[in-house]
Amino acid sequence: MTTTLNRESLLKAYRSMRTIREFEERVHTDFATGEIPGFVHLYAGEEASATGVCMHLTGTDYIASTHRGHGHCIAKGVDPVGMMAEIWGKATGTCKGKGGSMHIADLSVGMLGANGIVGGGGPLICGTALAAKIRGTKDVGVCFFGDGASNQGTIFEAMNLAAVWKLPAIFVAENNGYAEATSSKYSVPCENIADRAPAFGMPGVIVDGFDFFAVHQAAGEAIKRAREGGGPTLLEVKLSRYYGHFEGDQQTYRAPGEVQRLRETKDCLLQFRRRVTADGEITNEQLDAIDREVKTLIDDSVVRAKADPKPAAAELLTDVYVSY
Amino acid sequence: MARKITYQQAINEALDQEMARDASVIIMGEDNAGGAGAPGEEDAWGGVLGVTKGLFHKYPGRVLDTPISESGYVGAAVGAACNGLRPVAELMFVDFIGVCFDQIYNQAAKFRYMFGGKAQTPVVIRAMYGAGFRAAAQHSQCLYNMFTHIPGLKVVVPSNPYDAKGLLIQSIRDNDPVIFLEHKVLYTMEGDVPEESYTVPFGEANVVREGDDVTIVAFGRMVNQALLAAAALQKQGIHCEVIDPRTTSPLDEDTILESVEKTGRLVVVDESTPRCSMASDIAGLVAQKAFGALKAPIEPVTAPHVPVPFSDALEDLYVPSPAAVEAAVIRVKEYR
Ligand SMILES: Cc1ncc(C[n+]2csc(CCOP(=O)(O)OP(=O)(O)O)c2C)c(N)n1
Numbered sequence: 045m046t047t048t049l050n051r052e053s054l055l056k057a058y059r060s061m062r063t064i065r066e067f068e069e070r071v072h073t074d075f076a077t078g079e080i081p082g083f084v085h086l087y088a089g090e091e092a093s094a095t096g097v098c099m100h101l102t103g104t105d106y107i108a109s110t111h112r113g114h115g116h117c118i119a120k121g122v123d124p125v126g127m128m129a130e131i132w133g134k135a136t137g138t139c140k141g142k143g144g145s146m147h148i149a150d151l152s153v154g155m156l157g158a159n160g161i162v163g164g165g166g167p168l169i170c171g172t173a174l175a176a177k178i179r180g181t182k183d184v185g186v187c188f189f190g191d192g193a194s195n196q197g198t199i200f201e202a203m204n205l206a207a208v209w210k211l212p213a214i215f216v217a218e219n220n221g222y223a224e225a226t227s228s229k230y231s232v233p234c235e236n237i238a239d240r241a242p243a244f245g246m247p248g249v250i251v252d253g254f255d256f257f258a259v260h261q262a263a264g265e266a267i268k269r270a271r272e273g274g275g276p277t278l279l280e281v282k283l284s285r286y287y288g289h290f291e292g293d294q295q296t297y298r299a300p301g302e303v304q305r306l307r308e309t310k311d312c313l314l315q316f317r318r319r320v321t322a323d324g325e326i327t328n329e330q331l332d333a334i335d336r337e338v339k340t341l342i343d344d345s346v347v348r349a350k351a352d353p354k355p356a357a358a359e360l361l362t363d364v365y366v367s368y
Numbered sequence: 369m370a371r372k373i374t375y376q377q378a379i380n381e382a383l384d385q386e387m388a389r390d391a392s393v394i395i396m397g398e399d400n401a402g403g404a405g406a407p408g409e410e411d412a413w414g415g416v417l418g419v420t421k422g423l424f425h426k427y428p429g430r431v432l433d434t435p436i437s438e439s440g441y442v443g444a445a446v447g448a449a450c451n452g453l454r455p456v457a458e459l460m461f462v463d464f465i466g467v468c469f470d471q472i473y474n475q476a477a478k479f480r481y482m483f484g485g486k487a488q489t490p491v492v493i494r495a496m497y498g499a500g501f502r503a504a505a506q507h508s509q510c511l512y513n514m515f516t517h518i519p520g521l522k523v524v525v526p527s528n529p530y531d532a533k534g535l536l537i538q539s540i541r542d543n544d545p546v547i548f549l550e551h552k553v554l555y556t557m558e559g560d561v562p563e564e565s566y567t568v569p570f571g572e573a574n575v576v577r578e579g580d581d582v583t584i585v586a587f588g589r590m591v592n593q594a595l596l597a598a599a600a601l602q603k604q605g606i607h608c609e610v611i612d613p614r615t616t617s618p619l620d621e622d623t624i625l626e627s628v629e630k631t632g633r634l635v636v637v638d639e640s641t642p643r644c645s646m647a648s649d650i651a652g653l654v655a656q657k658a659f660g661a662l663k664a665p666i667e668p669v670t671a672p673h674v675p676v677p678f679s680d681a682l683e684d685l686y687v688p689s690p691a692a693v694e695a696a697v698i699r700v701k702e703y704r
């Protein structure tokens with residue numbers, strides 16, 4: 045096995061991906077009961093992307109996420125217990141129940157928010173990267189966005205700006221093949237999203253998003269370059285979402301069996317397990333133990349979220365301004 | 369022949385009948401059909417909530433799915449309107465106006481005046497608005513007041529299925545840019561709607577309920593909240609007149625002023641936040657033009673000056689309730 049990761053890092057990566065998967069599968073199950081309010085977009089299937097990228101980041105590096113943000117949050121270190129409470133609309137949630145699934149943010153760990161506006165994060169990450177550059181911190185900013193978002197003006201402008209200002213920014217295009225019910229084969233007329241990178245004068249890299257190690261390596265190179273003053277990179281991660289665009293989507297636009305085949309043959313957790321256990325570096329028992337711990341954590345987060353209080357009425361009027 | 373259909377079906381039917389009548393009508397938006405380039409079903413969605421379902425196969429080449437490029441396609445709709453088409457561009461949630469507003473307020477809205485009366489821009493921008501879906505701060509706003517502020521735009525806020533159909537047909541036939549706003553909570557509302565095509569004119573308020581004691585002016589979904597309040601107040605012997613302006617631009621000032629001349633008391637129910645709102649606009653109008661008739665201060669009933677919260681516990685407090693309307697009516701009625 046050729047990887048620069050030590051055992052501790054490998055276990056950390058697995059725990060991150062497993063936590064995202066368990067969290068999302070649990071939200072999927074609970075959403076079906078009708079108890080979870082609002083729109084929920086699940087990240088299951090894409091875990092290697094968030095984890096492979098965020099493994100390289102510190103608490104002061106920023107990421108900007110999307111409507112499909114739970115995975116980015118967990119990989120960046122947001123507490124899943126607070127996230128679950130947020131999704132259930134509780135006062136104990138990451139954002140006091142005011143934001144919900146599409147707006148989970150925790151600036152204390154460098155998570156600038158999931159986003160309800162497609163393409164909203166690109167310009168913001170240019171800003172965190174600019175601040176890092178001016179303040180001389182060596183921090184980077186990472187913007188996650190989808191294949192659909194890759195067609196948004198804000199993303200084009202952000203990539204251009206990042207290149208013009210040579211910002212320590214990384215644009216991670218998570219190409220899962222669909223924007224809602226529209227295929228990227230229709231909406232992205234070039235072969236790959238990464239093919240657009242040369243037009244902005246930045247490197248474009250394509251990586252298999254089911255393969256944690258591939259993402260980890262490509263992201264590592266881009267982030268290192270950014271930290272060293274080499275400017276932005278566009279990293280296209282090819283992957284798939286296991287569930288609908290949002291919970292409740294019947295997905296009739298997909299081919300029958302499409303997801304099942306990927307789950308069985310390419311799943312990032314399966315591949316990871318196979319690879320790290322093959323040479324005895326890590327045992328199946330160690331990974332199974334993580335599975336159990338993660339399950340307990342997520343089960344517990346749901347028990348707590350259900351029992352927690354909703355925001356008090358007075359909260360309606362707070363937090364609009366710092367002072368007014 | 370009228371029969372009961374939903375607000376959502378009424379909108380679909382208006383689009384269908386206008387597309388059948390006039391080949392220059394096209395519709396476009398993200399997943400207006402759905403399934404573009406995908407291996408499965410075509411017309412898989414018919415709009416994110418299914419409002420445009422079925423039109424894709426019926427009108428080949430005239431239902432366009434777009435990339436997520438609102439500035440691009442909304443602007444293209446405006447340009448196409450200058451060149452012989454009558455596009456209906458759908459923005460999904462009105463909150464997304466932020467990424468394409470220039471094409472609407474600096475371009476479409478200004479052409480006629482700026483070009484010395486020579487331009488005609490018959491474009492319709494459809495979008496859903498409003499709170500109640502637990503969709504949080506970026507998918508729940510009520511922004512009709514923002515559009516109303518801009519000269520050159522017409523702004524339509526139907527409160528029921530009948531008006532939705534007639535106003536949308538009028539919007540498509542109208543030669544000015546029209547912002548057509550659909551309250552997402554109303555999509556399932558049923559009402560009597562004629563099968564045949566008809567228009568509801570702009571700038572003509574609907575007096576939904578007559579009464580002598582207090583005038584209630586309400587917009588969109590709030591018309592229904594006002595009617596619930598009025599029914600409850602009737603039992604207490606207070607007779608409300610409920611006015612639905614139906615379009616905020618143009619605004620039927622006369623109907624509002626005549627009603628206030630009769631009642632002397634006014635409550636305005638507006639789901640948007642209170643500053644620079646329809647509530648403050650109507651209050652200003654009445655204070656200026658019916659000052660002598662007023663027997664009590666004008667009472668606005670609006671959302672608070674905050675973004676829309678996610679948690680149901682907070683969102684239910686955010687939206688003006690029938691109880692809040694009732695309380696406001698009682699305050700103006702009892703004012704001495
Ligand atoms: C400006 C804007 N336009 C449209 C939407 C509606 N919308 C939400 S997610 C989405 C599809 C996004 O697709 P993609 O970027 O590929 O991300 P994915 O859902 O596949 O993760 C759309 C159209 C939005 N939220 N914001």
Ligand SMILES: [Mg+2]
Nearest residue numbers: 190191222223
């Ligand atoms: Mg996508």
